[in-house]
Amino acid sequence: MKHTILFLVLSLLPLSMMAQSSISGQLRDENGEGLTGANIYLEGTYDGTTSNLEGQFLLETSETGEQLLRIEYIGFKGFQKALILDGKDRDLGDITLKEELNELTAVTITAGTFEAGDKKKSIALSSIDMVTTDGSSGDVYGALQALPGTTTVGESGRLFVKGGDSRESKTFIDGTLVYVPYSSSAPNTSVRGRFSPFMFSGMMFSTGGYSAEFGQALSSVLSLQTNAMPVEDQLNISLLTVGAELGGTKTWDKASVSTNLSYTNLTPYMKLVPQNTLWEKEPQMLSGDLSFRLKTGKSGLLKFYANVNRTSLTTIEESLNQPGTSFPYKLVNDNYFLNASWTGELRKNWILTTGFSYTNNLDRAAIDSIKFQEALQGTHAKVMLKHRISDRIKILAGTEWYSKSFGIEIPGSETGSKASYLNNTLTGFLESEIYASSRFITRAGLRFEYSDYLKRSSLAPRISTAYKLGKAGQVSLAYGWFFQDPDDAYLLYSPELEFERADHYTLNYLFNQDNRMLRTELYYKNYKNLVRYGWGDEQGYSFVNNTGDGYAYGLDLFWRDKKSIKNGEYWISYSFIESQRDYLDFPEQAIPSFSSRHNLSLVYKHWFEGLRSMLGTSYHYSSPRVYNDPNSQQFNGEITKPYHSLNMNWSLLLKQNVILYFTVSNILGYEQDYGRSYAAMPGPDGVYNSKAILPGAKRWILVGCFITLSKDKSINQLDKIN
Amino acid sequence: MKKITLFVFAMLIATVLMAGDEKYYQKMGETLSGFSSCSSVEDFQNLANKFRVIANVEKEEWLPLYYEAHCYAMISFMGDLSAEEKDSYLEKASKLIEGMEELAPNEAEVQVMKALYYTGSLVVNPPQRAMNTTPLIHAAIAKALALDPNNPRATFLRISNEMGTASYFGEDIAPFCTQAKDLLQNWDSYELKSPIHPNWGKEDVEGIVNSCAK
Numbered sequence: 001m002k003h004t005i006l007f008l009v010l011s012l013l014p015l016s017m018m019a020q021s022s023i024s025g026q027l028r029d030e031n032g033e034g035l036t037g038a039n040i041y042l043e044g045t046y047d048g049t050t051s052n053l054e055g056q057f058l059l060e061t062s063e064t065g066e067q068l069l070r071i072e073y074i075g076f077k078g079f080q081k082a083l084i085l086d087g088k089d090r091d092l093g094d095i096t097l098k099e100e101l102n103e104l105t106a107v108t109i110t111a112g113t114f115e116a117g118d119k120k121k122s123i124a125l126s127s128i129d130m131v132t133t134d135g136s137s138g139d140v141y142g143a144l145q146a147l148p149g150t151t152t153v154g155e156s157g158r159l160f161v162k163g164g165d166s167r168e169s170k171t172f173i174d175g176t177l178v179y180v181p182y183s184s185s186a187p188n189t190s191v192r193g194r195f196s197p198f199m200f201s202g203m204m205f206s207t208g209g210y211s212a213e214f215g216q217a218l219s220s221v222l223s224l225q226t227n228a229m230p231v232e233d234q235l236n237i238s239l240l241t242v243g244a245e246l247g248g249t250k251t252w253d254k255a256s257v258s259t260n261l262s263y264t265n266l267t268p269y270m271k272l273v274p275q276n277t278l279w280e281k282e283p284q285m286l287s288g289d290l291s292f293r294l295k296t297g298k299s300g301l302l303k304f305y306a307n308v309n310r311t312s313l314t315t316i317e318e319s320l321n322q323p324g325t326s327f328p329y330k331l332v333n334d335n336y337f338l339n340a341s342w343t344g345e346l347r348k349n350w351i352l353t354t355g356f357s358y359t360n361n362l363d364r365a366a367i368d369s370i371k372f373q374e375a376l377q378g379t380h381a382k383v384m385l386k387h388r389i390s391d392r393i394k395i396l397a398g399t400e401w402y403s404k405s406f407g408i409e410i411p412g413s414e415t416g417s418k419a420s421y422l423n424n425t426l427t428g429f430l431e432s433e434i435y436a437s438s439r440f441i442t443r444a445g446l447r448f449e450y451s452d453y454l455k456r457s458s459l460a461p462r463i464s465t466a467y468k469l470g471k472a473g474q475v476s477l478a479y480g481w482f483f484q485d486p487d488d489a490y491l492l493y494s495p496e497l498e499f500e501r502a503d504h505y506t507l508n509y510l511f512n513q514d515n516r517m518l519r520t521e522l523y524y525k526n527y528k529n530l531v532r533y534g535w536g537d538e539q540g541y542s543f544v545n546n547t548g549d550g551y552a553y554g555l556d557l558f559w560r561d562k563k564s565i566k567n568g569e570y571w572i573s574y575s576f577i578e579s580q581r582d583y584l585d586f587p588e589q590a591i592p593s594f595s596s597r598h599n600l601s602l603v604y605k606h607w608f609e610g611l612r613s614m615l616g617t618s619y620h621y622s623s624p625r626v627y628n629d630p631n632s633q634q635f636n637g638e639i640t641k642p643y644h645s646l647n648m649n650w651s652l653l654l655k656q657n658v659i660l661y662f663t664v665s666n667i668l669g670y671e672q673d674y675g676r677s678y679a680a681m682p683g684p685d686g687v688y689n690s691k692a693i694l695p696g697a698k699r700w701i702l703v704g705c706f707i708t709l710s711k712d713k714s715i716n717q718l719d720k721i722n
Numbered sequence: 723m724k725k726i727t728l729f730v731f732a733m734l735i736a737t738v739l740m741a742g743d744e745k746y747y748q749k750m751g752e753t754l755s756g757f758s759s760c761s762s763v764e765d766f767q768n769l770a771n772k773f774r775v776i777a778n779v780e781k782e783e784w785l786p787l788y789y790e791a792h793c794y795a796m797i798s799f800m801g802d803l804s805a806e807e808k809d810s811y812l813e814k815a816s817k818l819i820e821g822m823e824e825l826a827p828n829e830a831e832v833q834v835m836k837a838l839y840y841t842g843s844l845v846v847n848p849p850q851r852a853m854n855t856t857p858l859i860h861a862a863i864a865k866a867l868a869l870d871p872n873n874p875r876a877t878f879l880r881i882s883n884e885m886g887t888a889s890y891f892g893e894d895i896a897p898f899c900t901q902a903k904d905l906l907q908n909w910d911s912y913e914l915k916s917p918i919h920p921n922w923g924k925e926d927v928e929g930i931v932n933s934c935a936k
Contacts, residue, residue: 037764039771041778046749048775050768072774074814201854231861514804607849612890614849656887710857 020062021085023069025092027055029076035097038073043080061085076100099438101391106438107468111478111508112209112521114147115202133603133616140193140200141182144222145620146601148521148556148573149207152622152643153594155674155693157190158182161207162523163552163579163595164219167487168502172214172223174303174341176357177402179378183285184333184363186315188677188693189277194309194335201227207556208523209478209506212429212445212462213384213398218484218502218527226303229293230256232710238262240704242269243285254295261288273701276694280328281314300344309335320679320689327368336360349388353398356381371411375420376488378404392435400427406488419492423453423485431462439468449483451499453491458483458499464506472513478506486531490544498546501528515563521556530583548583552595568606575599590636591626593675596643598623612653620645627675630688641673661704669698749776750785750918757789757922763800766793784826785918791818791835792922798842808846815839830870831920837862837879859883874912875923877905882930899934906931 027035034055041048047061061067064085069092071079076097083090108115133143141159145152151160158166171181173195182191202225206214214221230249238245243264250257267282287309294302314330339357346352356379363374384398407420431445442465450457462480469475483499490497503526511518530548533541560571576598582589600621607614622643626636649663666672674693682688753772760766770793777786794815798808819839822832837859844855863883866876885898906927914921 037767037771039774041775044779046745046775046779048772050771070778074810230857232857655891710860 020060021064021087022089023059023061023083023085023092024090025057026094027051027057027071027073028094028096030096030099035073035076038071038076038097040069040071043068043070071095071097073097075102101435101438106435107441107466107474109441109443109464109466109476109478110474110510110519111464111466111476111506112207112504112523114205114207133618138197140195140197140222140224142192143197144205146571146573146603146618147205148519148558148575148599149220149554150575151577151594151596151599152620152645153625154190154643154672154695155188156594157185157192159220159222160594161220162525162554162575163550163577163592164502164525165592165594168217168219168484170214170217170221172221173305173339173357174226174355175213175223175353175382175384176339176341176355177216177378177380178337178339178357179359179376179380179404180335180337180361183309184311184331184335185283186277186313186329186331187317188674189315189696194307194337195224199226199305200224208504208525209462209464209480211443212431212447212460213396215427215429215447215449215460215482216402216425216484218482218500219525226291226305228301229295230258235709236260237707237709238704239707240264241702242266255293257290257292259288259290262286270697273697273699275697277696278316278326279314280316281312281330283311283313285309285311296342297344300342302340302342304338304340306338307336309333309337311335318691320677320691321681321683323683323689328366330366332364334360334362334364351386353384353386354382373409373411374407375409376404376406378402393432395430395432397430398428400429401425402427406492408492421453421488421491421495423451423491425449425451425485441466449499451485453495454485454497454499455495456498458501473509473511476506476508476510478504478508480504486546490531490533493541493544497531497544498529500530500546502526503528515561517558517560519556519558522554523556524551524553526551527581527583530581532583533585535585548581548586550579550581550583550589550592552577552579554578565606567609568604570602570604573599573601573603587635593625593627593636596622596625614651615648616650617646617648620647625675628678629676629690630678630682638675640675641671643672644668644670645672646670657708657710659706661702661706663700663702665700666695666698671698746776746780746783747916747918754789754918760793760796763797763803766797769793782825784822784829784832787818787822787825788831788835788920791815791822791839792920794818795835795838795842799845805846808842812839812843812846815842828869830866830873830876833862833866833869834873834875834879834920837866837876841879841883872912874905874909874927875920877901878923878927878930881905882926885930895934899931902927902930902934 027038029035034053035051036053036055038051038057039048040051040057040059042059042061042063045061045063047059047063049057049059051057064087067083067085069081069083077100079095079097081092129143133146141157144150144159149162153160156166159169160166161169171178181193183194185191204223206221208220210221214223230251232249233251234249236245236247243262245260245262247258247260264285265282266284270279270282287307289305289307291303291305296302311333312331314328316326317329319325319327337357337359339355341353341355343351343353359376359378361376365372380400380402382398382400384396386394386396388394402425403422405420405422407418409418427447427449429445429447431443433441433443435441443463445462447460447462448457460481460483464476464478466474466476480503482502482504485491486497486500504523506521506523508519508521527550529546530550531544531546532548533544536542554575554577557574558571560569562569577595578597579591579595580589581592598621601618603616603618605614605616620643624639624642627638627640628636629638632638645666646668647663647665648667649661652660654660672695674695676690677693679689753769753776756769756772760769770790773786773790773793777783777790780786794811797803797811816839819832819836822835826832840855840859840862844851844859863876863880866873867880870876881898881901885895888895888898906924909924909927
């Protein structure tokens with residue numbers, strides 16, 4: 001009996017107490033270097049070990065029979081080997097681990113691109129940068145003008161990229177087109193972006209050679225991603241020297257709603273600070289927006305945003321046709337914008353994105369007693385599918401529908417003139433991104449567009465590639481064709497036009513290490529099929545066609561250093577742009593008036609810890625631009641003075657939820673010269689009258705206070721306990 | 723005789739059945755004791771690897787993931803690493819927290835680790851990250867306290883955060899000193915769900931109380 005029990009006990013003892021063996025090996029990467037700190041273990045058991053400094057490991061185990069040895073190491077593909085353990089020691093010798101593609105460290109295509117966002121490899125601008133890159137007072141486009149490839153055209157305020165006109169740059173929010181991204185303003189007065197930079201968590205600014213996903217922009221694309229889910233209920237109050245803003249956010253587990261109301265009235269400010277522009281009624285703006293977010297399913301996110309805005313102003317313009325007299329210019333702008341997008345994972349490695357935007361923009365203007373209105377309605381619908389075929393190959397495919405109607409009406413005129421057109425464009429695009437290795441990526445795509453107003457289609461190839469040189473440097477190349485519909489004014493005149501076209505060649509070198517970045521870019525743009533027109537005697541076009549052309553080439557240099565100065569960072573941006581065109585009503589090939597050869601921006605920011613303040617200063621320089629004097633034989637022969645502007649802004653964190661903000665642009669009061677505007681017809685003496693185009697004011701000053709009130713849920717909980 | 727045989731048999735079977743669970747507790751206990759001897763990045767990485775091995779076996783347990791994430795969070799607070807290196811460890815912690823939230827969506831300690839992770843992320847680059855990360859820290863602490871109002875670690879993080887903010891703006895920190903003293907006094911009265919549940923933080927609260935006494 002005793003023996004039976006003993007036998008039973010012994011027979012039930014774990015077999016592991018009987019056999020102990022070891023498994024050893026040497027881990028190496030593909031260069032033969034030992035891998036330290038890798039995790040080596042037997043699947044399903046607690047037996048594991050870590051590789052030492054030389055990459056050697058020794059795993060002791062009492063397991064026997066069929067076992068699976070697994071080796072894991074961040075940045076490398078996992079390794080496994082089936083073993084049958086029989087109590088004898090095993091040496092597996094050299095084991096080489098293969099590198100795994102890590103998108104955070106792998107090479108990316110940088111030709112023509114500035115990308116920023118929550119992603120760790122953010123390079124250029126965040127929303128904080130937009131607000132603290134002075135002179136822009138939170139204007140997205142103002143801040144972008146501190147980046148290379150852009151020219152500052154002070155009387156416009158829009159984005160002019162690499163020798164291209166402002167209409168050649170398009171803005172997208174969450175992948176959907178914003179037909180009217182700029183506010184309305186008086187003639188030759190700077191505009192601003194309609195959106196606050198704080199709405200966005202990510203930005204991709206491409207100054208050329210962009211993906212097949214985007215089109216209808218000859219020069220550049222700005223793609224903005226709005227914030228995902230807010231996490232706290234909040235009440236935001238902004239008090240500014242030019243107006244006030246009130247907004248609130250309410251969040252739930254899977255949804256959130258935000259709303260904002262803003263009123264701007266420049267009357268008190270403009271009465272206090274002398275202006276060059278004469279105002280009968282200073283600009284006033286009332287706007288409201290609503291946005292919500294909804295999490296759907298496991299990974300889906302639905303975003304919705306709507307904005308309604310009314311702007312009104314009346315300036316007093318000096319008459320050029322009747323010198324000595326002046327007339328009022330009145331403008332009322334109503335703008336409705338809404339967009340919705342949904343992104344979700346359909347299945348593993350399949351991501352579906354759908355987006356929709358609607359814009360309704362109405363400008364009602366009166367020049368003296370002549371009224372006219374411009375109405376634009378645009379919709380954009382997009383469906384895009386991204387599929388990751390393997391960890392090295394991704395493809396994306398999509399289709400879009402754009403519908404735009406634009407019309408000009410002159411109410412009350414004899415002929416009751418009204419002209420409008422409707423253009424529906426259907427697009428399809430296909431693109432693949434292939435990593436030959438983590439050092440070499442190629443992206444190739446094709447974009448198709450069909451316009452039913454022009455009855456024409458286009459097929460554009462886009463190809464770009466990047467190669468990582470060492471640990472910190474990389475070289476990138478891009479080539480592509482870019483098509484764009486002619487401007488509304490010409491489409492209104494005739495559908496017998498073609499797409500305008502620009503071919504981009506871009507070469508980029510990027511060095512990014514240890515919080516310092518050097519970016520240099522060489523590019524050449526060849527413009528074809530640009531609109532050319534003639535003006536007839538009967539106050540209309542005598543012809544409009546696509547026989548215009550042009551070119552632009554240049555060099556961009558960008559150096560950003562966030563490391564050398566403690567609590568400070570600076571960047572230097574220089575662009576050389578050589579550009580000429582023979583288009584519109586140019587009599588010959590000439591430099592366009594919006595292009596300047598040398599463009600320099602110096603930006604410095606400093607955080608004063610003791611004062612809890614951020615100081616931002618910048619200096620911008622653009623070399624003289626040209627403009628045309630019809631009195632002169634030479635076209636675009638007049639030259640402005642160079643553009644200089646020294647700006648600063650100061651943000652003070654007064655309390656955890658109160659920020660004071662102060663900004664001044666053109667501190668030194670330099671008298672900007674934007675050229676002259678000329679009468680349409682010569683006077684009785686045969687001379688075309690003119691007046692200087694001046695900035696709205698010498699300087700711009702803004703003081704603001706931003707208050708955030710949030711309901712801290714934990715405080716409520718503590719009240720309940722105590 | 724039969725009864726004894728049956729009894730022994732039953733006990734042995736029970737031991738074999740319990741062996742799985744017991745082995746988990748035993749392994750966790752052993753590995754947890756490694757925390758006290760960790761001082762370098764390498765030490766914490768090796769310890770994290772040990773928790774990873776346990777996590778690979780016990781796929782339904784959030785605790786191994788918790789401690790693995792804790793190791794990476796501790797690494798991120800180490801001064802001699804570059805911002806990119808710190809972010810790469812925080813990235814690992816972030817994935818683990820996602821896994822934990824799936825396994826234990828109503829566990830206060832998971833939210834505490836989430837708040838610790840966001841704090842680590844904030845510290846890497848305060849001027850750029852403060853605006854977006856601070857509400858995330860608040861939300862995680864608030865959720866932890868909502869799930870478990872007496873959780874001493876969540877309370878410690880709340881006090882530490884609010885005290886840091888108050889002193890930064892030159893406000894009075896006395897109320898927080900009092901709260902820290904109370905927390906320290908009541909620390910041991912908090913009932914842990916198991917011997918391997920998180921138990922850290924007392925030393926940190928002692929640190930606050932000592933600095934208040936000065």
